[in-house]
Amino acid sequence: MNIREKIKRFIARLQESDDRTKKIWVAVFSSIAMVFATGLWLIQIGNSVAVLDDVGEESDARPDFSSWQTVRAGLAEIGGAIDTGWQKLEEGRSVIIENKTPNFAAKNAEEIRPVPLR
DSSP: OHHHHHHHHHHHHHSOHHHHHHHHHHHHHHHHHHHHHHHHHHHHHHHSSSSTTTTTTTSSSOOOOOOHHHHHHHHHHHHHHHHHHHHHHHHHHHOSSSSOOOOOOOOOOOOOOOOOOO
């Protein structure tokens, strides 16, 4: 049996399986695809970025940093910005439903006298 037949049988079994199994395989295949795409992207970035020496001319030497370090630094920066933005949202978007001491006064409003219940 060749590889094509094995793949067809696997897909047929997967189509007949329950939803939980299908979701697991979707997560597995999605993760593999993301790792593969990210790896290709990092390889392409590493090959396309020119290394400049102190004078500003291209050099054949490899840089002291790697693409992974650059990605990590960028993700840390983005994470910090998201955290700061989230904190600002939490500070500025608070709502007080009931205040123990009223902090408002109605202008030109007629006083309402309480009526005793009988």
